[in-house]
Amino acid sequence: MAFKILSALISVVAIVQGAIASPPLNRRLFAIREDLQKNLFDGGQCNAEAHESLRLTFHDAIAISPALEAQGKFGGGGADGSIAIFSEIETGFHPNIGLDEIVEKQRPFINRHNLGVADFIQFAGAIGASNCPGAPQLAAFVGRKDATQPAPDGLVPEPFHTPDQIFDRLADASQGEFDPILTVWLLTAHTVAAANDVDPTIPGSPFDSTPGVFDSQFFVETTLQGTLFPGDGPNQGEVKSPLRGEMRLQSDFLIARDNRTACEWQSFINNQTKVHDMFQFVFHDLSILGQDINSLVDCTEVVPVPKPVVGRTHFPAGLTIRDVNHACAETPFPVLPTDPGPRTSVAPV
Ligand code: HEM
Ligand SMILES: *[C@@H]1O[C@H](CO)[C@@H](O)[C@H](O)[C@H]1NC(C)=O
Ligand SMILES: *[C@@H]1O[C@H](CO)[C@@H](O)[C@H](O)[C@H]1NC(C)=O
Numbered sequence: 001m002a003f004k005i006l007s008a009l010i011s012v013v014a015i016v017q018g019a020i021a022s023p024p025l026n027r028r029l030f031a032i033r034e035d036l037q038k039n040l041f042d043g044g045q046c047n048a049e050a051h052e053s054l055r056l057t058f059h060d061a062i063a064i065s066p067a068l069e070a071q072g073k074f075g076g077g078g079a080d081g082s083i084a085i086f087s088e089i090e091t092g093f094h095p096n097i098g099l100d101e102i103v104e105k106q107r108p109f110i111n112r113h114n115l116g117v118a119d120f121i122q123f124a125g126a127i128g129a130s131n132c133p134g135a136p137q138l139a140a141f142v143g144r145k146d147a148t149q150p151a152p153d154g155l156v157p158e159p160f161h162t163p164d165q166i167f168d169r170l171a172d173a174s175q176g177e178f179d180p181i182l183t184v185w186l187l188t189a190h191t192v193a194a195a196n197d198v199d200p201t202i203p204g205s206p207f208d209s210t211p212g213v214f215d216s217q218f219f220v221e222t223t224l225q226g227t228l229f230p231g232d233g234p235n236q237g238e239v240k241s242p243l244r245g246e247m248r249l250q251s252d253f254l255i256a257r258d259n260r261t262a263c264e265w266q267s268f269i270n271n272q273t274k275v276h277d278m279f280q281f282v283f284h285d286l287s288i289l290g291q292d293i294n295s296l297v298d299c300t301e302v303v304p305v306p307k308p309v310v311g312r313t314h315f316p317a318g319l320t321i322r323d324v325n326h327a328c329a330e331t332p333f334p335v336l337p338t339d340p341g342p343r344t345s346v347a348p349v
Contacts (some may be wrong), residue, residue: 018040021298025142025252025297026170026233028114029123029140029299031113033127033302034304036124037131041127043129045133045212046128046135047131048311049105050132050192050336052102052105053102053106053124053125053127054129055099055189055193056102056121056125057097057121057122057126057188057287058086058156058186058197058286059095059096060080060083060084060121060122061079061084061122061287063076063151063156064173064289064290065228067172071207074149074151077290078173079286079289080146080147081096081116081147082112085147085193086161087116090150090151091134092287093156095152102104106120111123115142115175116142118147120143121184122250122287125138126139126283127288131306133308133309134275134276134307136283137303137306138279138284138303139284140157140300141287141293144291145309148192160237160250163183166255167180172287174285181264183261184264184265185278186282187216187218187255189287191218192212192214193210193211194206194235194348195207204349206247207221207252213310213311216268217313220315220336221316223326224242224319225242225325226242227240227241228242228244230238235256238250239253243322244345245345262327262328266331266333269313269336270336276328276347313334314336315337315338316340317339317344319338
């Protein structure tokens with residue numbers, strides 16, 4: 001059932017499922033939310049900890065493999081908290097580099113509140129994302145079973161993986177029902193993201209020029225011709241970016257240009273409704289991978305409704321349609337204004 005494409009036009013209004021939360025449970029979650037906002041997210045900011053908490057949801061949840069199970073091996077438990085419960089093992093896995101920091105920042109919150117680790121990780125990601133204008137209100141379920149063993153290594157995508165490797169991994173995790181365009185929907189998260197460890201000489205290098213806004217700039221800027229390495233690149237998994245200070249992952253670059261996904265990628269540009277709705281849809285399924293939705297309680301109402309997106313979709317200053325690598329053969333590239341001023345450079349977050 002995970003990641004099922006019900007039709008070309010999904011009604012995201014219909015995704016709310018599960019039992020109704022009881023008042024005491026909601027009160028508990030409101031207390032956790034207040035604590036997180038005050039003491040992890042700088043009073044409700046789309047800050048580095050909000051970005052890292054969102055990344056953590058993916059790295060916990062995606063570690064599930066029916067293919068390994070079919071070979072008689074343990075395939076991981078999905079969104080089961082294993083990345084924090086067995087952090088000494090899992091944060092040592094190469095793709096999880098840097099996540100030890102957010103795991104240790106979240107741990108005191110887990111210790112002082114009464115919520116499972118698996119539930120906490122997904123909840124913190126949803127609250128963190130809610131601080132980013134333009135983000136959807138992400139699903140918050142409670143009642144997941146916590147891990148009793150660590151996930152195996154090798155299940156989290158790396159930026160140096162090919163599109164085929166990434167599509168195959170996501171297809172396995174979503175148990176067969178999969179289309180490569182869902183990768184594009186998932187990668188919307190990279191609109192509020194930066195890299196600390198791809199090039200450790202320039203920690204906090206964002207993937208777009210608006211890492212504090214959940215907008216479509218990530219989709220615009222990844223289509224632009226790469227011209228420079230922001231730090232001492234090339235590093236493994238890194239390709240040239242179009243802007244000083246901006247990091248570009250090889251995987252984002254290739255999936256933006258792959259003929260199975262390029263048109264889907266382009267379709268997010270200048271379509272905030274799509275950015276909002278599609279990520280809301282995939283996060284719902286991602287956040288419960290390996291869990292039985294019928295035993296979970298839907299507490300999404302505790303997640304703040306994010307502010308609307310600020311600004312309009314644009315080319316960064318100094319760049320135009322002439323700088324686009326137009327990879328979608330079917331559809332013209334959207335017409336966008338160019339920001340005024342000297343060529344944009346991006347500050348670390
Ligand atoms: C599918 C292939 C994906 C690959 C190869 C990938 C790879 C990466 C890499 C290399 C980084 C930088 C890490 C660092 O150096 O600090 C990163 C950051 C991030 N990723 Fe992904 N990612 C993928 C999918 C996703 C998905 C589905 C989500 C959804 C939750 C996500 C959310 C994030 C966020 C929010 C950050 C920023 C973290 C920060 O600012 O500290 N990624 N990703
Ligand atoms: C996509 O590109 C590959 C490699 O260039 C090619 O073999 C394939 O036929 C193309 N598929 C479509 C749908 O255009
Ligand atoms: C934006 O995306 C939605 C959902 O895919 C689609 O129905 C709508 O037509 C798109 N809007 C524009 C202006 O392209």
